Amino acid sequence: MNLKESGEIEPEFEPIQLIFREDKYDEDDFSELIAQNDIFAIFYQHTTGLYGVKYSYSNFYEGRLKETPYQVLSYFKQVADGTQYLAISVFELDDEIDIFEDLIKEMGKRLDVIFDKLTRARNSKQLSLIENINIRLKNEVKFTIFQVDRLSNLDKLQKVALIYNSEERMKILETLRESPVSKSQMKSILEKMTSTINVDILLQPFLELNIIRRDWIKGEKDKKTGEITHQGEYLFLVKDLMFTRVPNENLLNHFKETKNELLPLYRQKVVDYFSTYDPYEQPVEEMKKLASILLNPDVYDFFVLMRHNHYPMDKIPKIFSEFAVTEILLDDLKNLNIITEVIDESDRKWICLLTDIKPLIIFPEYLLPKIRAAYKEQDSDGAITYEIAKKALSLLEITYPEKVKF
Secondary structure, three states, X not given: OEEOOOOOEEOOOOOOOOOXXXXXXXXXXXXXXXXXXHHHHHHHHHHXXXXXXXXXXXXXXXXXXXXXXXXXXXXXXXXXXOOEEEEEEEEEOOOOHHHHHHHHHHHHHHHHHHHHHHHHHHHOOOHHHHHHHHHHHHHHHHHHHHHHHHHHOOOHHHHHHHHHOOHHHHHXXXXXXXXOEEHHHHHHHHHOOOXXXXXXXXXXXXXXOOOEXXXXXXXXXXXXXXXEEOOEEEEEEOOEEEEEEEEXXXXXXXXXXXXXXXXXXXXXXXXXXXXXXXXXXXXXXXHHHHHHHHOOHHHHHHHHHHOOOOXXXXXXXXXXXXXXXXXXXXXXXXXXXXXXXXXXXXOOEXXXXXXXXXXXXXXXXXXXXXXXXXXXXXXXXXXXXXXXXXXXXXXXXXXXXXXXXX
């Protein structure tokens, strides 16, 4: 940072690595992606109140750009000697930026090591070392982009995970479990949780899974004032959903067909777990944890693989990315009772999938009395009109036979 005589701070940005997914941007001209003024604004968000501080410091920022139609997740790092680094990840406005936060934070941890080494190499002017560190930095950014790509192509199970992994989406689900509400009402409810809300993006997984329907209500004219009320787009819950555990029948059948010696041991573990398991009694916090692991690309790939396979502990397949810690991932899956260990007669440990995870789609019959009650309570805040109640019951009737396949 350069401090002028007037006291103004004028930072000079020196790009170290620029990795683009689109061919239209290059290192010499990327102003259509992110303008210099927006880079200054991001830098300001990270460094407000930091001037004059000479110690290691880091933080993250999430926001929208002003001069180009994108949003960013950025990571700022000041190393011990005051040298500052800024890593900016640019996303489309309709990207599910929340699900990439963990990836960017993990990247930040690994960048800390790289930035420290790069600073020392630059201060000592070791050109060959600087070049090698820059190559590592470039590979790190490329790897994070690769992970983002993996997490951008979600299957239906992971779209359910999107709902349970988001406080805002859980609020949508909880609200519609009580009564239909207008889109504008929903926006107001969600804005109490966070100021920057895009309801359409939040609704996307619900609509893709046919959990929610949207419809226009004409509204009613007040006889005294002539004002039309309750007019607009309304949201209706037509299916409810939750995560449930089921036995891994693929592996059980495989053990039976091959007469595997692990069958009785593994089957007993399955029986012990499911003898006390009730999907309707499981805590919401547990379903949130399941959602979180299903949105981890490394864990999800391993989970899918284990549906049809079992492996000795000493020969776990190397499907995890180079930065994943296999032992930690396995411990997380064990703690959630997703995988289990089985020891054979020769004392060899095997990893098996104890519980498969399936979405359970439920017809929300509980809504019928709630809709009638909301219609009758005309003077309450949660009241709905005859047209809204009629539409809600009609949609429930129409969608009752529909099946959501996974």
